[in-house]
Amino acid sequence: MKNLLLFAFLLFTSWLAAQSNELSGKWVGVLTQQEGGFRQKYYCELVIQQKGNKITGTTYVSVEKVHAEMAFTGEVNGNVITFKENRIIQYSKLEDMAWCLKWGNLSLRKKGSTWFLEGMWDGQSIYGPCIPGKVFLQKEVPRA
DSSP, rough: OOOHHHHHHHHHHHHHHHHHTTTTTEEEEEEEETTTOOOOOEEEEEEEEETTTTEEEEEEEEETTTTEEEEEEEEEEEEEEEEEEEEEEEEEEEEEOOOOOEEEEEEEEETEEEEEEHHHHHEEEEEEEEOOEEEEEEEOOOOO
16 A cells, blocks of 8 residues: 555656646747737747746747737746736837736646647736737747
8 A cells, every 4th residue: 555655646746747847948829819909819929947836938929010028927836827927028019009018827738749828818018907818829849
């Protein structure tokens, strides 16, 4: 019985370690914004570095000829990632446009050998609250 419990514990801790290692890296996909936003669909990248249950990284969002790169921090709790962008690193924009600093919760899931992050975001710009939306990302497989 002791050996079975030890085996189950080792299997569980190995699974947790493998899951946490899956977050670090580049995630690509789309960010949507509800009606009334600048655009309804944007290209989106998250580059995540994970240490324990803490994450840091950058978000890159672009549409047409405008883009922004933001820094974020967050944490992992099971299969939920909570993030909050804290500053804009660099950007280009059109007149009367403002970029949102976003926050939200993303769910981590795996389908086959592919990892996904999906969830809702909300945000704030210099003009006030942003029109929220959704995030759909897939982990990019590193290439040699």
